[in-house]
Amino acid sequence: MGGDHGPSVVIPAVARAIAVLPGSVRFLLHGDEAAIAAELSKHGGVAGRVEVRHSDRVVGMDEKPAQALRRSKGTSMWNAVEAVREGQAVAAVSAGNTGALMAISKLILRMAVDMERPALVASMPTPRGVTTFLDVGANIDCDAERLVEFAIMGEAFHRAAHGVPRPTVGLLNVGSEEMKGHEEVREANRVLREGKIDLDYKGFVEGDDITRGAVDVIVTDGFTGNVALKSMEGAARFVTAELRGALSGGVFASLGALLARPALLKFRERLSPPPTAPFLGLNGIVLKCHGGATVRDFAVAIRVAVDLARSNFTAEIERNMRRLPDALAEPMAEPAAEVVQGADE
């Protein structure tokens, strides 16, 4: 029921996903029975693969998380997450209210790791594919342990979602040398460098590496990640608006823009926001699809949910999490070193 379009996007997306997914994948659709039935009637072949679970109420898109949580029991969102806890579903996908979905998921499924809230992942386009970037806003204060947990979860997610056997991992900082940055990031770097956690850690990366695709997974705290994500969205919006301005000034430029229109449309599509943000760190798989999701976007989110559910994602995370206490133990003697915290130019 969530997102800007509700069943009129979700049902066609299910139809689209069904066309490419194996017959064993089935769907529970939570929400208003009549509205769902009306959409299902337009998509033959879908009804046999879905089961409709009626709910009278929905979580509003503009409700505050705390307020939504108090009255969320029995809503379509609550029921979808509850079905994951009960083992009736292996994953929940929603285009609804992000804060409410996060609060409900945390309450029902509980955290598998010791974090404030599930980590939010952004998938950033790069010339060679996608960078998995986390946390983009859920956990504001992060110590070294938290950052290493993000690395473990982000790496397993990237492998499951993108089929990369051994994703490379970087830690976001203001320079590439070991002495750069604040204490939390330098300590997380030490832990990841020492190799007791099983992942391909490449060291520090910088802000421009996110869209360069220098590594597959980039880890940072939720404050920095949220600011970086929104800064990049703003910069991309500014650049395209400036471009539009430039291409509408004068006859030649306008004619040029007209001729280049299909190319420019493809370009805009390439820059559209990533359709899926998984919540990592829960006992269960929950994916958030952005509110303005199209049929294609929601179908992508469904496919990612299926990929995650069929992968060893959860077991891989657990295996590395068990290595964490040993990896976090202080080394016998810390080498004395000059600390140069500031950024390179």
Add this chain to the structure above:
Amino acid sequence: MGGDHGPSVVIPAVARAIAVLPGSVRFLLHGDEAAIAAELSKHGGVAGRVEVRHSDRVVGMDEKPAQALRRSKGTSMWNAVEAVREGQAVAAVSAGNTGALMAISKLILRMAVDMERPALVASMPTPRGVTTFLDVGANIDCDAERLVEFAIMGEAFHRAAHGVPRPTVGLLNVGSEEMKGHEEVREANRVLREGKIDLDYKGFVEGDDITRGAVDVIVTDGFTGNVALKSMEGAARFVTAELRGALSGGVFASLGALLARPALLKFRERLSPPPTAPFLGLNGIVLKCHGGATVRDFAVAIRVAVDLARSNFTAEIERNMRRLPDALAEPMAEPAAEVVQGADE
């Protein structure tokens, strides 16, 4: 002598600046006498407004700041900053090694405020002008007091550099509500909100407000600021590269790109990096011009230096800094409030 081009950019830039500046503005040129003389001979009318101060040595562009500092006495960079301390010059402008210029400036001029290093300012283009954004990498760990100091300095800089009588100021956060963000940013928000510091504070802003121009001055710690700046540069580079790719695929798109070429060139110029980064918090005015600066860029930096030197910039900063201890004092009773740190969607 600094930057990628040395006197072949600096001298023509001085010539360009002289053409628009009043006759009272004079220049001390520090560096290799012969190289400077050779350039001066190409620009009639400049010699009468400059005085050449010979130095045998220069700071290399690739030297580490600590290493450069040890052997910097007597270099052109050292002499330029020393002339500010001695009152022979009102401002120093350099396109040389950023870290070395910062270290030398701090050593010679000393900090006027209690900070690790001078704050680095970026000037970001927006649809309505420029956002002054600081700190973009010098001070990594920032408490509330430091953030308020950045607000005071950034506001005075923006007024002096851009002629805006009363610049608006925002604090970078992950959401606009008072409960958002970590303790430092919430405490700085309280101090600025209470109005004991004389500036037009607008509250929290988010990452995309930097290029939107929501306020004139945006304040953050050096870690977040550096990551945001480089993330935006990366995003802008990615978008323009994608665009180039889109416009070279196929005959129509290529023809379109050809017709739109002048518009696209203007567009690229609009996105070129800001030419000038002032170092704020020193007892004296020092401006860094980026290493690849063109004649136009360096001339802009000179004009900004002159604007700063003629403004009440320093006095305005001092006046607000004196208000700081009173503004930082804890209120009598802190109202109990639910803390919701995480980001909005």
